[in-house]
Amino acid sequence: MEIIKRQLINLPHWFIFHNICFLLSLVNNVAMDSTNNSPAKSSTLNQVIVLHKHGELSHSSIFPNIGSFENSNEPEGHLTSNGRQKMYQLGEALRSRYNSFLSNNPLEFKAESSDVDVALESGLLVLHGLAKAEGQWIYDNSTNYLPIPIHSSPQEYPCALDSDCDCPFIEQWNKSIDNHPAMKNIKANYKETIKYLVEKTNSTAFQSLTNLTILFKYLEYAKNHGYPLPDYYTREIYLNLSKIDQQFEQLEACSSDILSIRITGFFKQLKAIISENLSDVNETFKINKPKLHLFSSAELLLSSVLCGLGVSESKIIPEGATLVIELHEILGEDFVRLVYWNTDYTIEPTHLVPIYCNKTSDFCGIKEFLSNLDEFILPDWQEKCGLCPNGYRANEIMAIILCVIILTIIITTCAAVVRRRKHREEYDLLE
Ligand SMILES: *[C@@H]1O[C@H](CO)[C@@H](O)[C@H](O)[C@H]1NC(C)=O
Ligand SMILES: *[C@@H]1O[C@H](CO)[C@@H](O)[C@H](O)[C@H]1NC(C)=O
Ligand SMILES: *[C@@H]1O[C@H](CO)[C@@H](O)[C@H](O)[C@H]1NC(C)=O
Ligand SMILES: *[C@@H]1O[C@H](CO)[C@@H](O)[C@H](O)[C@H]1NC(C)=O
Ligand SMILES: *[C@@H]1O[C@H](CO)[C@@H](O)[C@H](O)[C@H]1NC(C)=O
Ligand SMILES: *[C@@H]1O[C@H](CO)[C@@H](O)[C@H](O)[C@H]1NC(C)=O
Ligand SMILES: *[C@@H]1O[C@H](CO)[C@@H](O)[C@H](O)[C@H]1NC(C)=O
Ligand SMILES: *[C@@H]1O[C@H](CO)[C@@H](O)[C@H](O)[C@H]1NC(C)=O
Numbered sequence: 228m229e230i231i232k233r234q235l236i237n238l239p240h241w242f243i244f245h246n247i248c249f250l251l252s253l254v255n256n257v258a259m260d261s262t263n264n265s266p267a268k269s270s271t272l273n274q275v276i277v278l279h280k281h282g283e284l285s286h287s288s289i290f291p292n293i294g295s296f297e298n299s300n301e302p303e304g305h306l307t308s309n310g311r312q313k314m315y316q317l318g319e320a321l322r323s324r325y326n327s328f329l330s331n332n333p334l335e336f337k338a339e340s341s342d343v344d345v346a347l348e349s350g351l352l353v354l355h356g357l358a359k360a361e362g363q364w365i366y367d368n369s370t371n372y373l374p375i376p377i378h379s380s381p382q383e384y385p386c387a388l389d390s391d392c393d394c395p396f397i398e399q400w401n402k403s404i405d406n407h408p409a410m411k412n413i414k415a416n417y418k419e420t421i422k423y424l425v426e427k428t429n430s431t432a433f434q435s436l437t438n439l440t441i442l443f444k445y446l447e448y449a450k451n452h453g454y455p456l457p458d459y460y461t462r463e464i465y466l467n468l469s470k471i472d473q474q475f476e477q478l479e480a481c482s483s484d485i486l487s488i489r490i491t492g493f494f495k496q497l498k499a500i501i502s503e504n505l506s507d508v509n510e511t512f513k514i515n516k517p518k519l520h521l522f523s524s525a526e527l528l529l530s531s532v533l534c535g536l537g538v539s540e541s542k543i544i545p546e547g548a549t550l551v552i553e554l555h556e557i558l559g560e561d562f563v564r565l566v567y568w569n570t571d572y573t574i575e576p577t578h579l580v581p582i583y584c585n586k587t588s589d590f591c592g593i594k595e596f597l598s599n600l601d602e603f604i605l606p607d608w609q610e611k612c613g614l615c616p617n618g619y620r621a622n623e624i625m626a627i628i629l630c631v632i633i634l635t636i637i638i639t640t641c642a643a644v645v646r647r648r649k650h651r652e653e654y655d656l657l658e
Contacts, residue, residue, distance in 0.1 A: 270562075270590075272328050274554035276500060278493075278522040279317065279353065280529045281345040282547045283310030286448040306348045307452075313547050313570065314349045318356020320572035321519075321551075329518055331361045333375050337517035341388045341525035342379040349547075350377045350523030357519075377523070385608075387492030388524050395613035400485050405435050409478050413471060420467040427459040440475050443468040473543050480530035481539060489531040491608045493522075494600045501554060505561050505593065535603045538565060538579040545570050550579075555590060562590035 285301040301307045306314065322329070329335055336358060340350040360366060360373040386392035404410060413436060414421065424433045424442075432438045446460055446468075480489070500520055529548055533539040549568045554561065566576040583599050584591035605611055 269557065271556045272325070272553060273556055273561075274500070275321075275325055275328070275519045276497065276522070276552040276554075277321065277353075277519065277549060278524060278529055278532060278552075279349065279549035280524060280526075280544060280546055281306070281310075281341075281343070281349040282314040282352070283307045284345050284546060285310075286445050304344055306345055306352075310345075310546065311348070311352055313572070314352035315356040316572050317547065317549060317568070318353040320356075320568070321353070322357050324576075325519070329358070331358050331364055331373065333358065333364065333373055335518045336375045336521065337519070338375055338377040338521040338523070339388060340377050340379050340523035341528075343389075343525045346388075346523045346525045347377060347379060350521060353521060353523065357521075384492040384496040386489075386612075387496050388522060388528060393612075393614070394488065396488060396611060397485065399613075404479065405437060407478065407482070409482065410436055410475075413474050413478075417467055417471055420464065420471070423464070424459070427457075436471065436475055439468065440472045443472045469543075476527075476530060476543055477539075480527045480544075481534035486531060486534060487603045487605050488608065488611055489527070490535045490603055491605045493528065493532060494535065494604050497552070498597060498600050498604070501552075501563070501593070501597065533567075533579075535600075536565065536579075537581040537583060537599065538567075549576075551576065557590065561593040563593060563596045564590050 283306060285303050285305055285307045287303045336354065338350055338354060340346045354375045354377070355372060358373050358375060359371040361371065364373055365371070386394055421434060421439065424439070425431055433442060446456065446465075449456055480486075503516060529550060530539070530544045533544065533550065547570045549572075551566045551568075553564045553566065555564060556562075565579040565581070567579050568576040578589040580589055581591060581596075581599065583595050585595070609615070
């Protein structure tokens with residue numbers, strides 16, 4: 228016993244130290260692997276791009292005969308109190324994840340939002356959770372609110388954040404969605420459910436799938452808020468409606484005949500942001516570029532973007548869902564990593580790996596990532612949307628040509644009439 232003790236004591240210090248280091252490095256590696264799955268030890272985060280769907284929206288019934296609830300303290304069309312809290316928590320979660328990357332300098336942030344109340348409210352709350360007036364940014368001791376501007380009408384990238392934008396093709400597509408071949412399939416598969424609901428509500432409005440999904444969202448909202456539910460809303464009906472809703476959203480957001488039109492604007496902007504920040508871009512050019520871009524979007528955009536990135540799992544994208552695109556530099560090369568929060572921001576977000584990326588890690592090579600974006604960017608977006616490429620100019624020219632034609636017609640007819648009349652007068656005179 229004595230001998231062992233003595234031997235232990237006699238062991239050189241460096242030996243123990245070395246072993247502790249070795250153990251620590253092991254633990255460290257294991258921890259790295261489980262959270263980062265990082266192939267390289269030295270990855271530098273260079274840029275964070277956040278796209279989130281607005282938080283919980285207050286609903287009220289727009290259909291007759293489906294029961295209604297008093298909802299006076301949650302004004303319709305705005306975030307609910309739960310929605311506000313969640314959006315603020317999202318901001319805090321982003322702060323804790325990127326705390327070593329970001330300071331509280333407002334110039335490090337750039338924000339854009341759909342021009343819709345819930346999206347703007349969401350953006351404001353996320354930013355408030357993310358950055359506070361501290362140190363040199365304090366302007367009044369009674370508040371730590373740090374104002375960061377939110378742009379709501381990006382001119383350069385039309386329709387980047389709004390599914391509700393000036394694009395006749397989308398409008399037309401929306402209007403005829405109930406007649407889309409894929410919709411007819413869904414209708415055929417769930418004809419029992421539809422028939423049942425039409426009978427129970429005494430309303431043929433629910434023959435339309437658009438209306439059925441609105442009904443479903445309304446009923447789920449009522450359920451989550453403890454409002455009384457109609458008797459017909461059984462578990463089986465709930466399950467069927469949620470499947471209808473999921474398939475409907477998948478079609479609306481990702482159908483191949485509309486996906487590129489929906490995401491061209493956002494993908495163009497994404498490409499521009501990423502390209503500005505690549506490691507081989509001139510350093511002086513990069514100074515004062517924002518580190519975090521926040522995009523607060525209305526309804527469908529996030530679903531469509533996930534489809535375009537090839538990471539959609541055909542699930543319903545809930546309110547508050549958030550995609551983060553991280554731009555990393557590893558040994559002089561650029562990589563993208565995609566992380567996703569469903570609605571629980573207290574847990575680690577999941578890593579999404581698109582199929583076109585190297586599957587051995589969570590990091591996606593920048594080339595593969597950008598070339599996928601290119602596949603969806605329509606160079607002739609305006610034309611595809613049914614807009615005149617050069618806007619009013621083309622219209623003006625058309626108008627001038629039309630005027631000239633009409634004038635010519637009028638003049639020649641007048642001249643002809645006058646000549647004939649003259650003729651007749653001469654003829655009359657002769658008689
Ligand atoms: C905030 O409080 C500190 C310490 O109480 C004071 O020195 C400072 O002037 C105050 N700043 C403002 C902007 O009121
Ligand atoms: C298309 O429909 C979706 C969902 O019903 C709606 O959010 C969007 O505003 C509509 N867009 C247009 C251009 O009508
Ligand atoms: C639910 O959908 C299935 C078909 O997917 C159908 O057989 C069943 O009758 C539906 N249930 C109700 C209550 O409508
Ligand atoms: C259904 O609607 C029709 C016409 O609006 C009405 O006459 C009928 O009484 C309603 N039935 C039920 C069960 O509400
Ligand atoms: C959907 O519901 C609205 C509101 O009740 C109704 O005006 C509209 O006609 C319905 N759409 C269809 C296609 O039935
Ligand atoms: C990306 O932009 C940030 C913010 O300006 C900058 O700190 C970083 O060095 C840039 N990274 C690369 C790889 O350009
Ligand atoms: C970076 O760009 C600036 C301005 O365009 C230029 O003056 C400078 O020489 C460039 N530096 C390098 C290393 O290319
Ligand atoms: C994928 O990554 C592994 C390890 O980082 C590398 O050896 C391999 O060449 C990569 N494959 C492609 C297609 O980039």
